[in-house]
Amino acid sequence: DTGVSQDPRHKITKRGQNVTFRCDPISEHNRLYWYRQTLGQGPEFLTYFQNEAQLEKSRLLSDRFSAERPKGSFSTLEIQRTEQGDSAMYLCASSLANRDTEAFFGQGTRLTVV
Amino acid sequence: AQKVTQAQTEISVVEKEDVTLDCVYETRDTTYYLFWYKQPPSGELVFLIRRNSFDEQNEISGRYSWNFQKSTSSFNFTITASQVVDSAVYFCAGYNFNKFYFGSGTKLNVKP
Numbered sequence: 001d002t003g004v005s006q007d008p009r010h011k012i013t014k015r016g017q018n019v020t021f022r023c024d025p026i027s028e029h030n031r032l033y034w035y036r037q038t039l040g041q042g043p044e045f046l047t048y049f050q051n052e053a054q055l056e057k058s059r060l061l062s063d064r065f066s067a068e069r070p071k072g073s074f075s076t077l078e079i080q081r082t083e084q085g086d087s088a089m090y091l092c093a094s095s096l097a098n099r100d101t102e103a104f105f106g107q108g109t110r111l112t113v114v
Numbered sequence: 115a116q117k118v119t120q121a122q123t124e125i126s127v128v129e130k131e132d133v134t135l136d137c138v139y140e141t142r143d144t145t146y147y148l149f150w151y152k153q154p155p156s157g158e159l160v161f162l163i164r165r166n167s168f169d170e171q172n173e174i175s176g177r178y179s180w181n182f183q184k185s186t187s188s189f190n191f192t193i194t195a196s197q198v199v200d201s202a203v204y205f206c207a208g209y210n211f212n213k214f215y216f217g218s219g220t221k222l223n224v225k226p
């Protein structure tokens with residue numbers, strides 16, 4: 001499978017714990033995006049990378065959230081001290097920078113904070 | 115600022131009926147792209163169609179067709195002869211400045 005891969009698909013955690021999600025983009029794609037989708041809503045932009053540089057962060061990305069793409073390939077999204085409001089689907093997408101409207105989305109990681 | 119409105123929360127149709135999903139995209143930008151995505155229960159967003167703001171020509175692709183009217187900011191999507199497999203949540207989205215702006219989605223139920 002050469003699509004965008006996200007791991008894990010589901011995560012249940014207790015409030016206050018830290019969690020980390022991984023996204024593997026399509027191999028030649030230099031752009032990688034993170035979106036968050038709460039129940040009954042459309043995805044909302046969190047952040048994006050071009051290669052290893054994080055070029056933009058949404059105000060939704062509080063200090064408890066950090067995203068990295070150390071070698072310009074896979075990316076991780078960490079949430080520290082999780083809160084119930086963090087429960088959502090976290091979607092990753094990738095594209096080529098010169099074809100940025102042709103983004104491919106992964107199946108997402110569904111986080112439940114109990 | 116970008117605003118995407120999908121007023122229809124949920125639609126139910128019987129198989130083989132035609133169904134139109136409504137979308138209004140409001141922006142002050144003159145250049146942008148519009149999309150429709152499908153999200154089945156598995157969660158992945160599946161790309162359906164893309165339109166740029168300069169092209170108001172309506173098109174048909176298989177059972178899908180779309181109607182973009184810049185004057186009313188509407189970008190409607192029609193499925194002809196719906197099938198049970200079309201059941202999913204459909205999102206309208208705009209794209210500008212390196213990010214997608216999604217509507218809240220319309221859940222389509224196609225009953226046999």
